[in-house]
Amino acid sequence: MITLYKKLSEIAFNYFIGQKVIEVDTDKNLPLGLALEAGHLNIECPWRLQVLNTVAIGYSDCIQSPENYSHKNVKKILFGKRIVNILHFEAISDLVVEFEGNIYLELFHDSSFFEGWQLQGDNGFYLFTLPGGSYSD
Template structure:
């Protein structure tokens, strides 16, 4: 499958720092930026360079060892350097400084997967089935 990048303009988010990551158990995976935020309700992984540091399955299967606290420890204060959005299945990759990547994989025909919002009115989210709306 050849993934096609969407034409959405994510420049508003470039340079923003992560200011908070929700660490409360049984709550959605939320993170705040200086002027926006991201809600994740789909499978994800956090990659540092070429290695998975933590992923959705880790938090589900080994909650005593892995949680959103691990994500918080890695991402707090990191700046966004790029965002990639793929149209066909609405996957989203947020690239941070120091070769850190948060990769979101929409996997439901019934539920939304993620929402990215900016304080400037920017709002995009993945729809059930993998398409997206802005």
């Protein structure tokens, strides 16, 4: 039996709480990226966007069915939404960004070779995942 231990990190994300999504990268050749009022989230790993406990769109949808799903779908859901909470799990650096309206963007670091995501604030905050799932700030 495999037991996954997910411990919340003690990183304070207060700087990002209340910030609004002001842009979503919609170019199909770029990673998913969110511009915030005073920061940016760049996503180069699998992700899913939940709305009211249902997966509205995910990374696999964009890869497997690009004629039906794209980052434009993400923009329709997240544009103008404010962040209400951020959870970071230490062991494998998963990140959950909660937006107003019961919307959750979940990021899953999945590579032993590549970085997974970067969260950067205009105040100098910079958190990113390293190959294998560890993180650095």
